[in-house]
Amino acid sequence: MIAAPPSWSGSYALPASAARVAVAVQVHGRTATVSLGPGHSTATVVAFHVHGKRVRFTLPGLPHDVRFDGAVVGKRLTGTVTQGRLGGRFSLRRGLARIISLLGVYRGAGSQGAAILEADGLPPFLVELPSGATHGIGSALTVGERLGDKQGNGALSVDATGFSWKGTHFSRVPLRQREIRVGAIAATLSLPRGAGPFPAVAMVHGSGPRTRDEFDIFSAYLELNGVAVLADDKRGVGESGGSYPGEAANPSAIDVLAHDAQAEVRFLDRLPQIDPARVGLFGDSQAGWIIPFAAQRDSAVRWALLNSGPTTTVGETDYWGQLAGRSDSPPSGTREEMLAEVRAAGPSGFDPVPSLQALSIPVLWMYGSDDRNVPTELCLERLQGLVPAHDFSWIVLPTTHTPLILPTGLLSSLPQSPGFDARFFPGIDGWLRAKGVL
Numbered sequence: 001m002i003a004a005p006p007s008w009s010g011s012y013a014l015p016a017s018a019a020r021v022a023v024a025v026q027v028h029g030r031t032a033t034v035s036l037g038p039g040h041s042t043a044t045v046v047a048f049h050v051h052g053k054r055v056r057f058t059l060p061g062l063p064h065d066v067r068f069d070g071a072v073v074g075k076r077l078t079g080t081v082t083q084g085r086l087g088g089r090f091s092l093r094r095g096l097a098r099i100i101s102l103l104g105v106y107r108g109a110g111s112q113g114a115a116i117l118e119a120d121g122l123p124p125f126l127v128e129l130p131s132g133a134t135h136g137i138g139s140a141l142t143v144g145e146r147l148g149d150k151q152g153n154g155a156l157s158v159d160a161t162g163f164s165w166k167g168t169h170f171s172r173v174p175l176r177q178r179e180i181r182v183g184a185i186a187a188t189l190s191l192p193r194g195a196g197p198f199p200a201v202a203m204v205h206g207s208g209p210r211t212r213d214e215f216d217i218f219s220a221y222l223e224l225n226g227v228a229v230l231a232d233d234k235r236g237v238g239e240s241g242g243s244y245p246g247e248a249a250n251p252s253a254i255d256v257l258a259h260d261a262q263a264e265v266r267f268l269d270r271l272p273q274i275d276p277a278r279v280g281l282f283g284d285s286q287a288g289w290i291i292p293f294a295a296q297r298d299s300a301v302r303w304a305l306l307n308s309g310p311t312t313t314v315g316e317t318d319y320w321g322q323l324a325g326r327s328d329s330p331p332s333g334t335r336e337e338m339l340a341e342v343r344a345a346g347p348s349g350f351d352p353v354p355s356l357q358a359l360s361i362p363v364l365w366m367y368g369s370d371d372r373n374v375p376t377e378l379c380l381e382r383l384q385g386l387v388p389a390h391d392f393s394w395i396v397l398p399t400t401h402t403p404l405i406l407p408t409g410l411l412s413s414l415p416q417s418p419g420f421d422a423r424f425f426p427g428i429d430g431w432l433r434a435k436g437v438l
Contacts (some may be wrong), residue, residue, distance in 0.1 A: 148415020
């Protein structure tokens with residue numbers, strides 16, 4: 001037996017053709033703390049086996065664990081990674097990737113929480129919860145005032161249980177993390193500690209080839225409040241198999257993605273730690289079409305929460321986005337002028353209203369009054385027509401398509417964002433408690 005170096009960092013691909021996943025391993029004798037990259041909310045302590053130059057460790061998964069089997073050669077630890085019949089490779093170097101080892105959700109004093117994330121293509125940042133204040137993090141763990149700042153607001157001091165920042169200690173929220181395969185879909189399940197039964201949610205993507213880190217901020221908030229979260233890589237993306245259904249929100253693509261959401265809800269529904277009466281779906285943007293379709297077809301969905309989810313048709317929504325610039329460019333006119341053009345063009349393409357009419361579950365929509373991807377005013381008109389017969393609610397905040405505040409309304413101003421509107425997470429919290437989910 002040889003003494004293993006105290007830390008390793010690198011990545012793995014599973015299967016071998018999949019996108020690589022960052023990994024950091026901190027060795028403590030016969031155990032190791034393993035942290036995975038964006039899309040994962042906690043670190044996992046596992047047995048760490050060393051025999052000569054051979055090294056083995058295993059991450060919990062369903063229906064099979066994820067097994068790493070490799071050898072130390074010089075400053076590298078490389079080998080195979082398998083999960084059931086799937087096989088791939090991993091490659092690590094000596095040294096600790098500090099941000100990867102810190103990713104996840106933390107609890108401070110009282111109701112104060114925080115998450116350290118590197119989500120959705122953004123550089124590392126810290127989010128205070130429930131206020132939503134957001135700060136960039138530098139390579140030396142300095143903290144900025146806003147999302148794009150990396151210094152000027154103290155620094156993180158890391159210890160074995162979490163980190164301290166500006167006089168407050170934040171401890172890692174105790175979660176059990178599992179790497180999941182639901183058919184072709186790869187996902188991460190984050191379970192609270194204890195026997196349960198817990199409320200649970202499966203996350204549903206917006207448009208584009210998105211991976212599970214799209215949900216990291218929302219997942220962190222829900223996990224902080226004791227909700228089990230299943231976050232996936234979209235079909236044909238990341239570690240998931242199957243064929244990517246494409247960008248267009250046509251009936252065929254919506255049907256395929258709704259089936260994936262249904263499969264994930266049924267997976268949660270069968271877990272002994274989960275309360276079937278409190279299983280729901282959470283999604284944003286394009287998920288506004290997918291979630292009602294899935295919920296209409298599957299009674300396992302007991303609630304739904306949509307961020308900027310359209311209730312207008314695909315044609316109306318796409319035309320609005322063209323006119324309003326989708327926060328990539330300035331709008332072509334006033335909101336009144338653009339709404340008039342969309343009304344004149346009329347509905348076309350997939351329509352979510354028939355699915356909404358068939359629902360008997362509570363649903364909450366979070367909208368921005370300056371959304372430049374989705375016509376909020378028209379969405380509310382559709383919902384107002386459905387409210388008398390349904391448990392539908394909505395909250396409108398002075399934001400755009402993203403609940404992160406954009407100072408100019410354009411995505412180019414994201415680095416100057418102070419974070420989420422302060423009413424975003426409390427609004428969700430109040431609704432979940434009112435509906436008995438929390």
